[in-house]
Amino acid sequence: MRTPLIAANWKMYKTTAEAAQYGKQLLEELAARQVAVSAAERGEPGQVAVVVCPPFTALGALGGVLAGSPVALGAQNMHWEAAGAYTGEIAATMLLDVGCRYVILGHSERRQMGETDEQVQRKVQAAAAAGLIPIVCVGERIEERRAGETEAVVTRQVRAAFTGLGAEAAARAVIAYEPVWAIGTGEYASPEEANRVIGLIRDTLGRQLGAEVADAVRILYGGSVKPDNVGPFVAQPEIDGALVGGASLDAKAFAEIIKQAEVNAA
DSSP, rough: OOOEEEEEOSSSSHHHHHHHHHHHHHEEEEEEEEOOSSSSSSSOOTTEEEEOOOOGHHHHHHHHHHHSOEEEESSOOOOSSSSSSSSTTHHHHHHHHHTTTEEESSOHHHHHHOHHHHHHHHHHHHHHHHOOOEEEEEEEHHHHTTTTHHHHHHHHHHHHTTTTTOOOHHOOOOOEOOGGSSSSSOOOOOOOHHHHHHHHHHHHHHHHOHHHHHHHHHEESSSOOTTTTTHHHHSTOOOEEEEEGGGGGGGHHHHHHHHHHHOOOO
């Protein structure tokens, strides 16, 4: 059974002091709601896994607060090289050094800045080789959706990201289906439509890496997820949680999203 995962992507928000305060408040809010958070990748039934991905500058501060708790720390990006003359970049070993377990890769906001399928693939392989769990983002732009290209775009991105990845590493990975037109817009796909596309993603993985791997991979929905709409998404049979943007910046709202996921998970 796949343990639902709720991931926070803070993007370029919060200072170190704000991050530390958020971490304390989030743990308090989860305790108050009696949320059963799993500290393992595969927890017990009724549990939900949680990861928070702040900016690089806040990783140390937030990690210090979350240390010893079941809430995991993640980053928003990394380079595929282990070290070198790559000004402004971060290596997997550096993320591990500050306590990261997860890393978001291939987010649409990075793809819009020129990141290619090939670069995402190299990052996924490097993250997996280092022992990090990649959260691989895929999704179509509004013009691609209107042209009926959703399936082709998402399938291409999934196949590229997982090319060359071994079965064991692939099974640990996470995919986040984030239709680009739903990110930060207040619009979102219907739970049924998101479930359909995520089912397609799982079928694609099955053809590429086998049914066992496809069944193990957790696939999240992302795109204007909030406390009042997350329940119907995680209740869908193919959806294993959510990647949350704006709503994750408020500890109380994010804790409520996690609680709703725990209650409604399929």
